[in-house]
Amino acid sequence: MDVKEEISKIKQINSEATPIVSLSVTNLDIEVEEGKVYKDSFFIESENKVPIEGYVCTTSDKVETEAERLEGTRQEIPFYFKGKLATAGNTFEGDIVLITNGGEYNIPYCVKVIHKFVESSGGRISTMEEFVQIYENNRKEAVDIFFLPNFEEVFLQGKPEQKELYHSLMKSRSKSLILEEFLTAAGYKNTSFLDVSQDKLILEEEDSSAQLELLLTQSGYVEGSIYSEKGQIQISRERFSSDDFTDGKLLFNVEKKQNLLNGSDIIHIDTVRQDIEISVEWWAKQTALTKEKEKKLYLKKKRAQLMHNYLYFRTGSIAFEDFAEDSEHVLEELSQYTEDNEWKLYRMHFFLMEERKEEGKELLELLEAISQRNEFTPLEANYFLYLKAMYYRTPEAISRAVSTIREFYELSEYKAEALWMLIYLDREYVYNKRLQYDTIRQLFEEGNNSSLLYFEACDILNENPNYMEELGKFEISIFRWGVRYGYISLSLSYQFARLALKAKYYNKSIYYIAEKLYGVEPDEQFLQVICSLLIKGNRTAKEYHEYFRLAVEANLKIIGLNEFFIRSMDFETYDLIPQRVLIYFTYSNSLDYLEKAYLYSNVLRNKEKYEEVYGAYYSKMLPFIEEQLLKGRINEHLAYLYTCFQKEVLEKPDNWKAVCDILFYHKLICTNPHIIGVYVSCPELGTEKYYHFPAERAG
Template structure:
């Protein structure tokens, strides 16, 4: 700007101004929230002349880095920053860039929308949950990416607290697809997927090769699906076992499977395919029958063979089998007949025949044993009847019933230890034990197994049973079969000794729970005397025990102090449930029940029985500060039952808090604290997936506890969840009161609140403070809360409200820190005026860009006082219109304008925006101090506008020019434009004063000497002497470009019909003239052309004719000739004679006075 002013002051006028282009012409963009975005404006020259100037932003969030708002050159890049810090997605930053340049002033509007950066979709468009559903329906991958994006919570429909709680509880756990599915279901915009399939049995028969088949599952809607398939038989092969929604085609899923024929056995092969999904659990039976006809015959033979072996087993322990021999022969015959034609029956039938011969005494036993060993029977645990029979033969060979039992038992035990579990072995052992039961006094595995076999398959007496029970009851190590044996013995022989043994073993093995209760109860009813029998009885008390405990049990425990927690819980629950409160039994136990209840409460324990105890034992007067800290979650506990066996946890998400609680499901039950119906309950499986669609049952653990809860809050108002509930009610009020406000402030300081809920709370506090300010002052405690508040965690609107309250209470420094940090642009003008005015005074009018911005905004809204006007006049620079407005308002209010007039005039000169320049210059000229360069530049511009554009100028301009020219002794040193403008001005006047004629003559002489001749010179001939060679000619004057020379085409009518080119000469910057002698009656038509990219084009055209002018100079030859020609045409002979005489006299005088060499 300074350079241009200096050039203008020297009278230098740029013949051509730069032509400016800029990109973008308007800025409309979405920027990332909570970030600073850097961008550029490109300003270039289209005619290769340097573009110079300044750029200003109308919005403080759109900043041009300090010191970089000026530019100059053919191509200029102006960097700027858009600060979206602390703005929410969807908010806008609007304004414009003002370009103040040597090409003029331009405005580039901008509109930045704060976006989330989310892919594919603008979050601002997700007004409702249905909008998000439509996104998921069109493109699930985009919807998943939106859900994962951290800015998703800024979507409009996510501003609901309940929706946010659902989102927070589901996000980040398990499968992303499941997350989206459950979220949409919980919003109520999508129904759960339903799967359907036919689970009837699939049957095949006599397969000779692999059989391929498939299961069909149908879904009734789209959504996330996972299906797992599993086969439980080795002949069923599943090529693939896991499927998702991507495997469904038009709502159908095909699960292929293959029946492997090589793995099928004769007869019926059974198996199943298990289908497991969140939406479907079923089992599809699969059966394959192979050679069904042959199988029936073989099965009949096998049954008869087994019948024979069972008959033979029963003869093992008998000394005389004569009576049984006939039945054995008949059974053997049936086996032989049925086995005819069966390959598998040939060897067993032959062995049975030999066995009968052994029994008849016609064949030695050893031959049969050798034959079986030779045939391949091993004697191991194959489960085949032949192998069991071999055991029989081995035993019969080595042991005889009439011998001493002990050696025989030793042999049998040795076989047992080797792995033999033959029923023939157990039959022989039982026979020996009946003869000598001493081994049962300290039984081992062999004796226990034998007796367990006897219970199921054989006969024995009471004495043997009791002796076995006493021995088994003394076993110290864990032996599950021993306990089963004792229970089986008791069912046959219900003797007290056996029951005592059962209870002893159960106590020794720490058997607790409802399944064992009946045995402990029988023991007590039978007066069994065992240590800790009563304790185990109580610990195993079932949930459906619907009566008061027996009196002897209650008496026992009334004097017992060392009970475990479970026993005491069961005992006290039974008493508070079934005993009458006014009974002596109830009163006796009250002290111990109260102690137990408090003990469990402080440990935070809760279940159905404890809940019953708490409800009866905890009274309002018992609640102190210590108990009130732990009691509320217990009082608000809910019993959750989930029948879905895949679920492992119940998760409770509190809408108002940033925490959640997870509780394990035990046998499908969990007790969880639910403080309000706003709490969100989710189910979680072992994979971490969470669900809102899993069904569950909920009921309060305790009824009628509201008074106890209120007592807890009264005693301990700091309990977080009770405090939050109270805050919820306070925040819901249209106008909270003082107590509500104190409560909200307390919660904000003490509890980690959810941002959305905190936003509501703070909104309620601010509503209350606005109401208070209307009548009185906000208490200091409230102001300190606002000062200490973390302003980052509230909305921009609330920041402005807080800032306004601080301004009203004269916390100006703190308020300004907020304005600077958070760029608060929506403060009311009156509050802003108070703040900015104080800042200006405190800073002693030091320049600050942000203060200037807000001061200008206050001025635009008509709220500026003299302090702000003084500050703006001293420091503000902007567009010409803005600066002019500041100047006018400053003068009206009579404030110091400093150098504003000079800055404004200089900017008008620089930009060419001179519409109000005369008025501003008048004010500037009247100031105490002016710059000569600025003054001269002003007159240069005005002179140029007058000459080139015929712009009207005040008399002051020409008076200044006249005085400058008159004062200059060397006219050639005066800027040419001054001389041109002044002489042109003189040519328009009706008359000149003698002084003006003198000045004009000297200027014209200087201009002519410099070769400057203009068309208006002939009008000056009235006042000054113009040489005849100028007056004799007509002048064509053209204002063009100094860089493009014009081409003049002329023709003189009526003699010439065609145009011809003649040369023009440049007499000033871009001003060209052509002088031409024309006689009376001649007309010169002309066209002026310039060279362009398209070729030569006509830029001006017209015509001129001979013009007689009044002049103070003697007539010239061409004038005399024109006068004679005119008299001749008029046939005025006397006038013609007179003109001819004058011409001859003048011609003679010239020859006499001026001799040509």
């Protein structure tokens, strides 16, 4: 065999024994989200099918392979990047080294750690600013991203307060509203408010409906409801959201109900943050029916005006000259407006009061002719008989009138008017005040009320206060009428006070009357009635404090007065408390803990002015403070007391835990009536508690 053949044979043997190595990758450029582990793999293969043997390793502990030995003609090499502790912006470079029987190979790698991201229509986003941009362009896509499981991980890293806000809002129902509230509360956007094109709508007679425009002043999401206050109009939609707006505008129709010719209503547009009101009015041209209604209303108004003038004159509120002038003006106006007989009778009565005999005679002849034609109503006919009797004043005229009016009184529904006429004509009533009073009372109990009879009853009681033996509905009605017209005598007022003090329960009407009487005559008896009623009714509002203060200054002896003096004080201020009240509470224990806390806080703040009693109070304060502390109670006044007695409290180890328990109490004040409660979370303990706002709250 020659040399050439030998060399060729050796080459063939070496070729068959050494694998020809092929790699699926030659270098690795990798991007990894911070905090994540990246996994991948590549292949090593023998092109000539000679088994590969060897080892694989890396030059950095950040990248590792799952296989260490290389065996076979084809093998997958898994590797991974340990990036849980890596932060965005870091770069790691190195090599994956393969030592084989086919040679040594290096696969260089470069790992770049990037921010966590979410894929969106605009590409990858990883910051809140980029997310807000998505929200402004496509709110639906932003809602989908916001509720992804990794939203918090991507966008809220390093923002613990926003994380808490995110979790708390998840308890709500509306996804769009949750997102809107989050972005607003976190300061990423301004609050979205609504506006209306007009705050008052007037529908003309020919308009059965109109269109209103609701404006969205700031891009974002709102939802709410639309309703009418009285139900006199129909609204085309009851609920809405931002999805219903086009170019920031929402149109809705308002339609008046066809059965209402004239009317008004108020449209309410409610959202979480707003309550918008739009007043709506509509008027129709007057028909015969509406003109008749308007006439009746006008006459009723004028009748009331005449009655009030008469009563103001009878009660001494105005002079006869003023009464005459005002009444003459009204009757003259009515003569141009109506031919009704009622007003002619009123004018006749007016002539009698002014003693205008000649004019009265002429009008009486006219009324007589009307009577002969039977054109009077039954009430007008009896009123005419009364006026005739008062004009002639003869026994025959009076007797005839009394006989007819008595019969009318027994059979008619106008008993109050008939009795009033009998009081001035019938001798049985004229000289018997007790009978007048008892009859008026009987009519009241039967449901017959009249301002004229209220005056007569009040006039009788002013002269005979002893007639009033109780404060029932009748007596209270008389007094309400009397204080309205300023027609209660002083002796009757004192009789009222004596009876009012016997009341077992608070009565709003009796309190009102006592308040009016005290305003006219600031006598201690009326003040005692006022305070006694307030105490019986447990009325502690700040508006009543002035009465309790006056009673204390007058040294009135009323059970509970000192307690209600404290309870009605403004607990946000620290006005001086009278010495009498302070001394009382050095031995009385009748206040609850909130009232005591205010009292003690007031004493501490004004201790220089309370020198005489401060020592007695000081000895009572520390036991009280420790008791409240151990019960876990806190408010503004207790907080002040805890601060003032901090040294004394901390001297006892038994108090230490209680102090720690209340150190981080906070007070929440919510002015939005739509919010009913709050969730308070404690990240350190991983706990959450719900606090419900009371139905009536001051803030």
